[in-house]
Amino acid sequence: MNASLSSLSDLSGLSGLSGLSLREAVPSDVDDVTALENRAFPVPWKRAYFAAEVGEPFRFNRVVRDPGGSLAGYLFCAFAAGEIHVHKIAVSETWRRKGVARLLMDDLFSFAERTASDVIYLEVRPSNTPAREFYRTLGFSESGRRRQYYVDGEDALVLSVPVPPPHPA
Numbered sequence: 622m623n624a625s626l627s628s629l630s631d632l633s634g635l636s637g638l639s640g641l642s643l644r645e646a647v648p649s650d651v652d653d654v655t656a657l658e659n660r661a662f663p664v665p666w667k668r669a670y671f672a673a674e675v676g677e678p679f680r681f682n683r684v685v686r687d688p689g690g691s692l693a694g695y696l697f698c699a700f701a702a703g704e705i706h707v708h709k710i711a712v713s714e715t716w717r718r719k720g721v722a723r724l725l726m727d728d729l730f731s732f733a734e735r736t737a738s739d740v741i742y743l744e745v746r747p748s749n750t751p752a753r754e755f756y757r758t759l760g761f762s763e764s765g766r767r768r769q770y771y772v773d774g775e776d777a778l779v780l781s782v783p784v785p786p787p788h789p790a
């Protein structure tokens with residue numbers, strides 16, 4: 622594994638997430654990420670997109686693996702000028718409703734605070750009720766709509782959330 626030790630988090634203390642590890646995505650994750658992407662999205666990103674994102678500057682790309690090494694979830698983001706764009710988040714079917722996506726987004730919020738980012742935003746399909754409910758629980762609200770954003774013609778809702786200032790030391 623190429624991930625440095627400092628990018629690995631042991632989540633054994635978190636209820637329900639025992640034994641999971643969270644770390645930066647590396648090239649050897651791309652096959653598993655692509656496989657989950659193909660199951661999770663009606664119009665999935667191609668493998669080459671993920672391969673091109675891994676290791677690029679101004680990215681925050683994370684994976685969660687279970688104790689057996691299987692991929693539980695991933696988060697791919699890009700950031701610039703105080704804005705963080707969530708490109709992708711997905712959780713494997715067997716790990717859903719256990720807090721894995723929440724864990725990934727908590728990690729992103731920590732990163733956003735550390736980097737004094739202003740806002741996190743993303744696009745979601747209006748028809749994706751589970752994801753919209755998930756984002757609502759994180760404080761995201763609708764800030765726009767992109768007409769026929771997806772290749773199958775569905776609009777995208779733009780959701781955003783301001784990043785709170787860092788906690789005082």
Ligand SMILES: CC(C)(COP(=O)(O)OP(=O)(O)OC[C@H]1O[C@@H](n2cnc3c(N)ncnc32)[C@H](O)[C@@H]1OP(=O)(O)O)[C@@H](O)C(=O)NCCC(=O)NCCS
Nearest residue numbers: 661710711712717718719720721722723745751752754755
């Ligand atoms: C959306 C997705 C990432 C959520 O992942 P998850 O790990 O199951 O989410 P969590 O367990 O962290 O959920 C946290 C909270 O979000 C809400 N939530 C998550 N999934 C939900 C669902 N299917 N229905 C209603 N609320 C949901 C709940 O409030 C949940 O808390 P609870 O389980 O205590 O009620 C997952 O369903 C997924 O991978 N979907 C397919 C890919 C996708 O649509 N990605 C988003 C594209 S914009």
